[in-house]
Amino acid sequence: MEGALSGSRCADCAVAAYPAEPVCPRCGGPAEPVALSATGTLWTWTVQRYAPKSPPYAVPGTGFEPFAVGYVELPEGVRVLAALDIPPERITIGMPLRVTAAGGVPRAAASGVTV
Amino acid sequence: MTADEVLVCGAGITSFARTEATGRQLAEQAVRAALADAGLPWSRVRAAYGGSDAAGNADTLVAELGLTGVPFVNVRNGCATGGSALVSAVNAIRSGAADVALAVGFDKHPRGAFDPRPADWGLDEAYGRDGLMVTTQFFAMKIQRYMHDHGISARTLALVAQKAYANGSLTPHAWRRGPLDAAEILASDMVNDPLTRYMFCSPGQGAVALILCNRTVARDLGGSPIALRAAVVRTRRFGSFEVFSPWAPPGTPASVSTDAAQLAFEQAGLGPGDIDVCQLQDTESGAEVMHLAECGFCEHGEQERLLASGSTAIGGALPVNTDGGCIANGEPIGASGLRQVHEIVQQLRGRAGERQVPGGPAAGFTQVYGAPGVSACTVLTR
Ligand SMILES: [Zn+2]
Numbered sequence: 001m002e003g004a005l006s007g008s009r010c011a012d013c014a015v016a017a018y019p020a021e022p023v024c025p026r027c028g029g030p031a032e033p034v035a036l037s038a039t040g041t042l043w044t045w046t047v048q049r050y051a052p053k054s055p056p057y058a059v060p061g062t063g064f065e066p067f068a069v070g071y072v073e074l075p076e077g078v079r080v081l082a083a084l085d086i087p088p089e090r091i092t093i094g095m096p097l098r099v100t101a102a103g104g105v106p107r108a109a110a111s112g113v114t115v
Numbered sequence: 116m117t118a119d120e121v122l123v124c125g126a127g128i129t130s131f132a133r134t135e136a137t138g139r140q141l142a143e144q145a146v147r148a149a150l151a152d153a154g155l156p157w158s159r160v161r162a163a164y165g166g167s168d169a170a171g172n173a174d175t176l177v178a179e180l181g182l183t184g185v186p187f188v189n190v191r192n193g194c195a196t197g198g199s200a201l202v203s204a205v206n207a208i209r210s211g212a213a214d215v216a217l218a219v220g221f222d223k224h225p226r227g228a229f230d231p232r233p234a235d236w237g238l239d240e241a242y243g244r245d246g247l248m249v250t251t252q253f254f255a256m257k258i259q260r261y262m263h264d265h266g267i268s269a270r271t272l273a274l275v276a277q278k279a280y281a282n283g284s285l286t287p288h289a290w291r292r293g294p295l296d297a298a299e300i301l302a303s304d305m306v307n308d309p310l311t312r313y314m315f316c317s318p319g320q321g322a323v324a325l326i327l328c329n330r331t332v333a334r335d336l337g338g339s340p341i342a343l344r345a346a347v348v349r350t351r352r353f354g355s356f357e358v359f360s361p362w363a364p365p366g367t368p369a370s371v372s373t374d375a376a377q378l379a380f381e382q383a384g385l386g387p388g389d390i391d392v393c394q395l396q397d398t399e400s401g402a403e404v405m406h407l408a409e410c411g412f413c414e415h416g417e418q419e420r421l422l423a424s425g426s427t428a429i430g431g432a433l434p435v436n437t438d439g440g441c442i443a444n445g446e447p448i449g450a451s452g453l454r455q456v457h458e459i460v461q462q463l464r465g466r467a468g469e470r471q472v473p474g475g476p477a478a479g480f481t482q483v484y485g486a487p488g489v490s491a492c493t494v495l496t497r
Contacts, residue, residue, distance in 0.1 A: 007362075015353075018362040019239070026353040026364075043363075044263075046255035046307040048246055053230055056243025069247055071256065071363055079363040083245055088308070093263045104241040105361075 005036040005101050007078060016076040018106075037074045039111055042095045045070030047088045072097050072108050082106040121208045122333040122340035123495070125153025125326030126460045131290045131319055131444040138170020138447075141322035142221035143179045149324035154336055155215060157181045160326070162207040164200040165219035166190035167449035170320075173200075173219055194396075194485020196220055197323070197452030198348050201493065204327050205346045214329045220454075221322035222447030236359045236487075250486075251315065251399070253358040255307035257368075258401025262309065265416035267404055269309050273297035274422040275400035276314045276442055282429065283443025285470040290319055291443040314400040319445020323453035325460075341460045344494045345382035349375040351488025358486045372396075372482055375490035376410040379480070383494035387411035390494075391476035392462045393433065394455035396484040397440040407435065410482050410492070434472045437462060452491050455481035463497045 008031040009016045010024030016034065017025055024031045051057065051064040068084035068091055083105055084091065090110070097108040127148025129141045136144075142165070150157060157180045165173030166189050174187040192199040197220035204216040231250070233243040242248050261267060277297045283289035295313055303312040333340040351357065354369035380386050387410065395410065397403035404422075408415045412433060421427055427435040438444065438458040441451060459479035461467045476497075483491040 015364065044256040044260035046252050046259055046309075047305070048249060048252060048307060049305050052246040052249050056233060056240065056248065057246045058244045067246065069252055069256070073365060077365045079365060081242075081247060081361050081363075083247065093260065105239075105245045105247055 003101050004038055005080060005099060005106055007034050007036040007076065008032060009034045009076065014077070016078040018078055018080050034076065036076055036078065036080070038100065039096065039098050040072040040074040042091070042093055042097055043071040043073045043079050044093060045084060045091050070108070072099050074099070080106050082108040085109040120330050121205050121343045122328050122330065123325055123343055123456070123460050124328045124333050124336055124338065124340045125149040125155065126457045127152055127324045128288055128454065128457050129322045130288045131321035131447065131454070133290065133320060138167050138221045138223035138320065138322070139176065141223070141320065142167070142173065142176055142219055142324070145221065145322035145324040146176065146180060146217065146219055149217070149326045153326040153328070154338065155326060158183050159215050160185055160217045161213035161215050162204065163187040163217040163219070164190055164203040165217070166192070166196045166200060167220070167222045168193060168196060170221055170223045170449065173221070176219070193489065194448055194483055195348050195452065195489045195491045196449040198346070198483055198491020201325065201346045201453065201456065202348055205343060208327050208329050214332050216327045217324060218327065218453060219322065219324040220449040220452060222449040223320040224318035224447065226318070231359065238359060238361065242359070242361065248359060250358055251307045251310065254399050254401060255310045257356060258405065259309060261401065261405055267416065267419055269301060270297060271404060271419050271422045272309065272314055272400040273300040275397065275403045276300045278428055279397065279436060279439045279442035282437055282470055283439025285468070286438045286443065287468070289439045289443045290445045291439065310399050310401065316398055316441035316446045319447050321444065321447045321450045321454065323450050323457050325453060325456060339464045341463050342496045344385065344496055345379040346493045347375055347378045347382065348489065348491045349378065355488050357488045370409040371488050372406055372409040372484050372490040372492070373411070375492040376482060379492035379494050380411070385478060385494055389478050390433065390480045391478050392437060392459060392472045393435055393480040393482070394440065394458055395435055395482050397436055397442050398446065400442070402484065403435065403440065406482055406484065410480070429470055429472055437467065437470050437472060448485070452481070452483040455483065456493055456495070459495050463495060
């Protein structure tokens with residue numbers, strides 16, 4: 001399941017999007033599928049300190065623990081929303097991250113660390 | 116045709132505190148109050164526009180108000196419901212289709228956070244299942260980046276909320292009427308870093324109605340009409356950063372509020388420097404900070420100094436959210452935008468009681484921002 005994120009990119013204006021969209025969200029022209037880079041930097045983040053409403057949220061079997069989320073800026077010029085597998089106290093804007101598609105939402109961890 | 120030909124002659128508001136009343140009952144109460152304020156009977160209203168997000172259709176109010184045959188258009192436009200109703204009422208007056216028009220906004224929401232479903236937003240179910248469809252996360256991430264870029268501190272966020280509760284304590288119709296100081300606000304539970312519990316508004320209830328008239332009717336009524344110089348609604352352009360987005364474009368995010376504010380000032384022939392009192396969307400503290408700059412009232416980053424010096428308090432150079440805003444009044448989605456206009460009308464009339472801005476304010480501004488990237492702004496003058 002783990003791998004690169006499948007995005008799209010406009011042939012004309014080079015705007016990239018995630019998940020892949022058939023048309024460019026800026027100019028409306030055709031967009032081509034593209035595998036997005038697996039590394040980027042953290043643009044912004046927060047921590048979900050309380051359990052979101054269930055449903056739709058599925059509480060993990062081990063119970064709710066606060067978790068971090070953020071937008072990771074990739075070299076294609078797209079910021080991807082991802083769950084961050086990083087302890088909140090170690091998160092800083094601009095930190096390098098590795099992003100993976102893991103069957104659910106994209107997940108990101110500090111680069112160099114194997115998930 | 117000049118823009119000052121639309122006048123607010125009547126303004127009515129209900130309490131925004133939690134009661135057993137239904138949304139429709141609140142709306143009826145607000146309409147009756149606005150009519151009484153204008154000194155006009157319901158039968159004089161020639162066009163009506165209104166709506167709620169979650170409390171029913173405005174046009175059904177004719178059953179209680181009177182079956183006069185008036186054209187009554189329902190508006191359901193999320194956070195811009197009130198603004199859109201107002202724009203429609205303005206256009207009815209400007210076009211000559213009506214000489215008296217009503218705009219009404221009302222709502223009543225269950226307690227707790229709003230409850231969106233992934234499919235309604237075109238998102239994969241995984242975003243809901245994994246806990247990424249939480250509106251407060253978006254607000255937190257937006258201000259987190261803004262603080263990083265422009266040197267805004269958590270204390271400034273707390274000062275925004277402290278001011279909201281202070282102003283709410285002076286506002287009879289506000290929901291939250293107890294003051295809270297910055298230290299208590301900072302020490303309350305962290306919801307989504309950097310935003311704590313007391314920095315957020317909650318879904319609530321309330322209704323607001325405005326009676327708009329042309330110059331001829333306003334002159335006959337006498338009283339103290341307020342000129343509605345501009346009322347505009349805009350949707351986002353490419354490049355903005357919005358709630359529930361699986362991705363966002365690079366660069367400095369574009370702001371739909373900047374677009375709407377600029378257009379409103381252009382229509383009014385005024386600029387931010389002419390404004391004496393304003394109401395800005397404060398879904399949480401960070402929103403008010405960002406909207407101050409997005410609407411042109413200061414440079415990005417200048418808010419740090421403005422809040423610390425009390426410039427946005429009632430006695431300051433530019434009082435913001437004099438009725439306590441959404442933080443003290445809650446967020447009944449359909450009513451919020453018109454609550455802002457109601458507050459400016461009362462301030463410009465000099466009828467804001469304990470929370471009156473001193474010195475006889477002559478011009479005011481309102482700004483609503485909501486999902487999915489919509490903004491409504493108005494400019495009003497005495
Ligand atoms: Zn394009």
